[in-house]
Amino acid sequence: MARIATVGELMPFVGTHDEGAVDQDTMGLFLDGAERFAERWIKRTFSPDPPLDEDELDTLSPVTKSFPLRGRSRLIRVPDLRETVSATIDGSTVLRDTDFYVDDFEEPALFVNLVNRFTGSGQGKLEITGRWGPLVPDPDVKLAVLTLAARGYKRRDANFSDVLQTQSGNQLFWSSNMPEEVRKTFENLRIPNLLFA
8 A cells, every 4th residue: 555645646647637537546556666666776764664553643563673783883774763662782672872872863863873883793683663764755755656656657558668659649758767857866865875894
């Protein structure tokens, strides 16, 4: 089920406001696919995790995510951490603002900073139980997702070829490449690939 945008918001992108003129189930599939693609490509979460409950409240049980720790690492990527409930390193409890600090210059946070570097042999594991992703979708991400979903839906009319012949004899071109404005949005939201000693 789409979380960043709705089928109703997608309809104008394919040129209609008439619900009877489109296949809403298929539009929903393209919208879901565009959302999943965006999150995989950017490696971030763009909607609340756990999702909002049926009353649109943030009350469902927190979600636990794991992050690898490597030799002498201190700054750890934790994409889109909004609220920390608990945390462990290799099964031992660690405390926020005592054993680690959350990078909260942005909301939600992208990194945590361990007070003491991880010095275990091999690879350790940081587990954080909390709430992830923004409560309100980023408008730029929403626009990019709607653009991708609309392009996919319209290419369906051309049997997924790159050219659609219209009734008036014109040709519409639907390149299968990611649109440049979508790529720029996604690239700007990726977490920097930094190495920390």
